[in-house]
Every structure is written in structure tokens, then in C-alpha cells.
Amino acid sequence: MKKMFGACLIGAALGLTALSGAAHAKTGATLAITLEPPHLDPTAGAPAAIDEVVYANVFEGLTRIDSQGLVKPGLAERWVIENDGLTYRFILRKGVTFHDGATLEASDVKFSFERAIAETSENAQKGLFSAIASVEAPDDRTVILKLNRKEGLLLWNLGWGDAVIVDPASAETNKTNPVGTGPFKFEDWARGDSIKLVRNPGYWGKASSLERVTFKVIDDAAAQVAALLAGDVDAIPNIGAPETVAQFEADPRFTVLKGTTEGETILSMNHRRPLLQDVRVRKAIQHAIDRKAIVDGAMFGFGTPIGSHFAPHSPAYTDLTGVTPYDPAKAKALLQEAGVAEGTKLVLKLPPPTYARRGGEIVAAQLAEVGFEVEQIPVDWGQWVSEVFKGEHDFDLTIVSHTEPLDIGIYARDDYYFGYENPAFKELMAKIDGVSDPAQRNTLYKEAQRILADDAVNGFLFQLAKVAVIRKELKGLWTNAPIQANDLTAARWE
Template sequence: MELFTRTAAALAMMIGAAQAAPTHLTVGMQLEPPNLDPTAGAAAAIDEVTYANIFEGLTRIGPDGSVRPALARSWEVSEDGLTYVFHLVEGARFHDGAAFDASDVKFSFERAMAEGSTNAQKGLFEPIEKIEVLDPATVRITLKRPTGQFLFNMGWGDAVIVDPASAEGNATHPIGTGPFRFRNWVKGDSVTIERNPDYWGTPARLESATFKFIADPTAALAALMAGDVDAFPGYPSPETVPQLQADPRFEVVMGSTEGETILSTNNARPPFDDLRVRRAIAHAIDRQAIIDGAMFGVGTPIGSHFAPHNPAYVDLTALYPHDPDKARALLAEAGHPNGFKATLKLPPPSYARRGGELVAAQLREVGIDLTIENVEWAQWLEQVFRGKDYDLTIVSHTEPMDIGIYARPDYYFQYDNPAFRKLMQDLNAAVDPARRAAILGAAQAVIAEDAVNGFLFQLGKIGVWNAKVKGLWHDAPTQANDLTAVYWED
């Protein structure tokens, strides 16, 4: 009888273990990050792996787009909007055991602001006048001028806090303060992270997670169907969504992103330095045809660099309606009655490759003959983003609330408009929501009138995951696959 009891107990334990919820998650991503340091790279894929998982900032952006405490547990802002005092969490440590304190904040921001900084969003830190360590748990930041978005900006991946001793190695072995720590990176395949047992805050419920890089949309579907990946938060195959929606194994969520998908234009390179040529391109583009043909209807037409779900959005899609005859007339007026030849460099995402074919066909109708050059992500970053060696390209800008990039003449668009820069200065100084909305509306109109880029559509977010996986973001208010609250349902 005793033997039977022990056997039954052991069998019950085995059955219970078999039914226990998994503790590992495999996440599909279309692009592999070029490195793993969000403070030294522009690729969204870096944040998609590391944001909130490995690295943390003073603040963080939540799934609803709100600003939340992170390494700063609270803060006070002076009445004139120039001084921020951050009260930091105590007891936090970096994954290598180094203690976190106010000196790390000072180091991280001064490093980002330095003349030789490789931070892709160095402009986030430009308003900072000085950073003072008041004590190990308190830091005071004084701004040159009021900056209404400062707390939000400090929640970007580019503003995470790093340790002086490990900062230089973060590209290949990231060391942050987050609830997960880096385990390994198999180049060309995957990155694996594991739960940080010494995390200062609420522990992650997952023990580990693997980010699996699958560039091909057909392979993405196959991986989901075979169970090789548990979730694909940015699913790249919209044409197969009905198939997945009909499968009870999966949850399919149609959400929104901050991704303005644009036909980026080199405004400093002839003939694109001519406003008439850029306006001709705007009239040649049929946005809805691109959305239907490349994205199978998933996407919202935009007429400027601004997200339609934002309360300050102004619909400017009617400014340059699809009108090939008007496009040809503008080209002739600009001295190109027979059109011209140019190149279109396309990075790997399906929205770019598929959309690029349609854009090339539409521009060909008005006499602009584009040679398509498919480039890998690292090439795009080197040639287009850093080198500014391009005519046209297609990319989705997934950074949140990033219309301010048009105020940077050295940005890869090479757009230089003092009036727009003045609007951004006014925006930074404005606190009243109505005033900010009015300025944002004017800013959208300026870059739309100048046809700085071909504004195509707001990238939709198709999330597909195992129906038992809970806690993944439905929308993407910033570029992240935040796993901090993710778990498997029993």
C-alpha cells in the first residue's frame, strides 16, 4: 500500500509538471539588430530586444503611451519648467553586480551629449544645461529652456542608463539594470535573455526568452504554425492574417504603431532639392494603392509625419491628391519634361520591398525611372542613414512623437527650414495642451507643404501569438517587445 501511495504521488507530480505553464517564450522578429546598445544605434530592432527588458531609463513609456516611473521612482519640476529633480530607486544593480546610483545618470547623459557621441537621438539631450549629483539617490537636471516633452523623451531607448565600466561593451554584451539579463547572441539567428534574479523591482514571470530572427514573411507563418515561435508581435505577412484568425491556437491583434512609413527623400541632392520635383512625386503617389497592394489593406494613409491616433493629428492627405497629370506638369516646369532617372534603396522589411515596387511603378507613370537597389539593414544604416548616399528610400520611423527630426538639417533627409526649427523651439517651450496641439498642427502643415518626403501610411501593428500567452503589447507607442509583464496562462 505504501509503495502504491508513493507511486501515485510521483505520478501526480509528473502530471502536474506536464500541465504547468511554460516559462520560456520564443518571440519572432523580422529584423536582427546590428548591435544591442540602444544608446549607439538607430535600428528599431535594438530597442525591440532590449527596451525595458535589459535596459531601463529614468522614465519608461507604457503600453498606452503614458510616461511612467522607472529608475526614477519620482520627480519634481520647478515652476519655470527648467529644473527637474529625480529621486532614484535604491538598491538597483547592473547585471554585472555594479551598484546603480546618480553618478550613472550623469555619466549616461553626458556621454550621449558629448561631441563624439554616437547616440542616434542626440537631439533628445540638447536642451540639457547641466546635470548635478545631489546624493547617490538624487540627480538634478537643469534645462536651457522649458521642454514640454522632456519626461517623455527620457523614456526613449536612446536615454537608458548605462554603467561607465561596461558601457563600451554593450553593443555585443549588454549590461543594464532590467528584469532580464543577456545570455547569448547567435548571429544571424537569435538573442536569448534570462530572468535577472537580483532585479530591484517586480520580477519577470518568464524565466527566459529567445528573440528569433525570421526575415521572410512565408517563413514567419511556417514558424508560427509549427510552434517554433510562440509570438510574432510585429507579424510581417498581412495576407495570411485571415488564416491565423480562423485558427483557435492563436490570438491575432490589430493594433497601431508610431511608424510613419515614408518615401524618404534626399532634399540636398538634385533634382530633389527642387520643391516642384518633390511635389510632383507627392502627386504621383497613390497611397491607398500602396496600402492595398503591399500591406493588404493594413495601414492608414498619412499626409505628414504624424500618427493619426495622436489628438494633435491633422489630416493633410488631400494636400497632394493622386494626380499623374499634375505631377508631369510640375516635372516639366522644373526642367524635366521627359522625367529623370534615380535610385530607390530598399531595406529588408516587407513594407519597404513590396511598397517599393509599387512606388517605382507609380513614379514610372510620370516619367521618373527608378532603379531599385535592395540593401541589407546594416548597409541601409551605413549608406543611407549615416552616409546620406541615396536618392530615395522607404522606411518606417517607429520612434514616438518624432516630428522634431525635421528640425535637424544634418539628419539624413537634409531638410533645412528655419521656420520649422522655430516651431519646434516654440513647441518645447509650450506647456498648455491646446497651444502644443496648435503648434504641432502648424508643424505638420509646413513639412507637408514642403513635400519633404513622400508621406505614405501609418504602419499597422499585427500581433500574432499563442492564445495562452498574456501580457504582450497590443499597440506600439514605442519600439519595444516589452516582456516584463508577459506570462503563459495555465
């Protein structure tokens, strides 16, 4: 009854013919975001919520990833790769300054990369820098990276939020007062409410047409919709109420953008648990899952079923959903073979996003049908990071979308949160790292996907869609999300 009542309220609001909010001056934009970032330093944290505020807006890297997923020059205006493929020479742009007035120099790049590589580094993606043997700054505008092996994705890796360049003078305070080189400067953070950015008048590139940007934290999907209808926000970059999309499409005041993300949404299994170390149990869990029912029931059809950890829009993708198809009878047989008793309990911890909470209800019901008792525990984002992702690893199952681009390499990491260990997979990923030919890399990526599917490492659910609802006059927001970002570089009112 409660859910039905909420849906009716949303439907009634969508039927309004005029916005209740006053017309805005159209010099700024307000975006609704679901998750408040724990801090604002993309080089010191894993949550996508950090990059979704500051990547390309406040912080920039030597390269940048554009809306099509292509590598473009960033703070480096050009680069040269030596014939041996082990030396990269970057030439920095002239006239770039940090928001605190400091001039960008090669020594800042050297500092940023050495800080990321350091043993004490908080960088969540240290693997991006694993091929870098040394960083040299022979003059103020030249950076030389010497590699210990060939890394075909180096330029792509340097475009991630984890590889942005920071000013040594402000690096330690970027979590609360971020200082970058981007088109927007940090202005204010009202915890639990909003993060405000203002246009950087000294930006080296084309100035933004927006004077300010506000990221409004609204964790309730229905409240986001209400705020958009009331004129309190101008866009929901990732709508949490997919059931309202059809109604928004019929409303001439708004534009609906349907795109793709890099978000492999998975039912992660804790391989440290003796029960889940048995591949028969993991396969049984996968056979118990009806992916289409989850996509339809939790996401109203927005999402593509996956059978391994890889994005369907990638040329290296292979469809492995048939390896462990929905088959409850097969699941029960495997559990019986493994000696798993009826009523065995599993703890499912669910972070705040809609896909996790709604998807968790469906997954729990599906697992109950094959004999498991599933305890669903909703947790906030901070709890999820500390209890699931970091040292405690106190969970059996969790649902999370891994939104980092081309991140299948996480399965080769030591002591990663789901605890998968496979030396053959690690060897394969090391081999991929040294291959620069795209066709050869794609062949190896397909082999890697097959290993993960055959090992039933996790419950591979679906690729998260990106559905944005935007006031029709606001242009320039991304349709797809090839990287974790709300890049507002080209945002404008028309």
C-alpha cells in the first residue's frame, strides 16, 4: 500500500501542466544526486559519488575521457610514445593554474603520480599505475613516464578520476576543500544537503556558460522526481524511479536521455565464507537468479542481463548468460549435492541505490525458492564501505554496481572485497596488460570473461543503464557514462 500510494503521488505530480517553481535565471544548474560522496578527493576513495561531482569539473588529468569513451588531451596537450613502448613523453599545456593560483608544472604531475603509487597511498585504483617504473620532470612542461612493461591502456588509465593531477600544497585538504585545474571551483559543501561549484574565471580552456553548479543530495527517488517537477532541480542524471520514465517522455517540459554505463551490477559473494568457497553453491545461486525478472521488476526494463563482468557495448564482450541460466531445479540439485541444508542462512547487505534495494528484494525471494533463508540488511554508503568493501568483509552477499570502466582486472587483485583467488586468471590479466593490439586484447578479454563465468565468481546480474531526465532547455549533459562523471564542461541553457 505504501509503495502504491507513493507511485500515485508521482503520477499525479507528473500530470501537472505547469511547474510550481518560479522561472530560474538560467545562469546556473542544479543536479539531483542520490549518494553524497564521503569526501571530494577522487585520488583517495573508491565511491563513484566522488567522481560524479568533481571529475572534469574540478579536477583534470593528463588525458581525459570524453562522452563517447575516447581518450582526448587533457592537461597534456600532446604526447609521444617511444618505439619500445616503454617511454611516454607528455607536454603540458601553457598557462594552466590551479584554483589557488599556483601554476601547473611537471613537478606537480610527478608528485601526483608518486603519491598515487606510494605504499601509503589511499588511491583506490593503484593498479592503474602499476606499469610506471619512474616519473621524470626534466623541465616545467615535460613529464616522462618510464614503464616496467608495456601497458596498452596507459593513456586510458590516465584519464580516470583516480589519476587527476593535484597541487602538492593542497593535496592533503582536497577531501574537504578540493583544489584542481578544472572549469569550476569548489565553493561550499552543506553536508547532507548540497555541494556548490562556481565558474573558474582563470580556466585554461573554454569557459563554462554556467556561472555555478549545485549538486543537490536527494537520496529518495520519489523526492528527486518531486524536486524536478517543482523546479528545485534541473536534472536527474541517473533517475532512481525508472517507473516514471514513460510519463516524463510524454511531458514536453523534459528530455529523457537513455544511455549505457560501465556499471556491471553484481550479486557479490564473499569467497572467505566456507559455504561460498564451493563452486557448486555459487553456481546454484546463479541458477536461482532470474536476471530478466530483476531487470523488469527492479529497473522497469532498463538494463541488459550479463553473464560475466564485462559491458555489453564493448567490442570485447561475449554473451555468457547461458553458462548458468535461470534453472531453480538445477540450483536445488547442486545444493543437495553440496550438502547444503534447507533453510541455510545468507546475509545480504544492501547499499542505498535503487538497483540494490529493489534488486535485493527480488534476489532474496528467488534464493528463498531454492531453500536459502536470506536476511536483507540495508546499510548506508559509509557502512557498506567499512563492513563490506574494506577490512571487515562482514557479509555473505551484497549487490553493487561496479562503474569503473573496463574493470575486469579487479578479479586479479589480492584481498579484494569478494576474496576471489585464481592464479590462472591473474596470469591472463598480466598478459593482457602487456598487449597493445586491440584485436588481440579483445580475444584475451573474452577468455577472461569465460573464466569468471565458469568459476561462477559472483552472481552477474545486469549492466546498469543510464537514464537521465533533464529540463528540455538544459543541453550538453552526457547520454552515456563511459566513466564515472557528470561532466558539465559543455552544459548550457538554450
